Amino acid sequence: DAGVTQSPTHLIKTRGQHVTLRCSPISGHKSVSWYQQVLGQGPQFIFQYYEKEERGRGNFPDRFSARQFPNYSSELNVNALLLGDSALYLCASSLAGEKLFFGSGTQLSVL
């Protein structure tokens, strides 16, 4: 069985640009969560979606948005990129929000 897949694996953007990150959950998992991990820190919660509805939002600015599609895949969008947005963006899927299965992440560099 395929695990959580994320694309792209690496991305380089410049300040002010927009980025879209994609995530496909494990088959059968209806919940997708997004986390931001800065080097040397723990993952910081951004969003959780369950059955296409937002279930939780972390302390991130409105430049961050997400959505979940009918097939339970998800996108994370970040507008007006700042240098501080450089991080590893992790997607995690679960059956209903408990035990998380993480993807390998998208490493975003903002120059």
Added chain:
Amino acid sequence: GQQVMQIPQYQHVQEGEDFTTYCNSSTTLSNIQWYKQRPGGHPVFLIQLVKSGEVKKQKRLTFQFGEAKKNSSLHITATQTTDVGTYFCAGQGGSEKLVFGKGTKLTVNP
């Protein structure tokens, strides 16, 4: 908001020594989870604790959940080089949000 604090930030041990990391939440938790992240990897689920005072073992790893459901610990007996990585606790309170601590980075000298 809910905060999860983890100590120590770093731990260096000789192979064969024991290792413990501690986790404290600012609020009572419904459950606490532990994850391991190898260098260059992503967090991998280890265990979930739900009950007050719960103790669970996985081979050389022992996990405890405090009586007040606000603290937890992970103890590794006789560390091996394969134990290298960062260990995160993550607490879930009344909401769906899972809040991670900053992690304890374990290095093991052979």
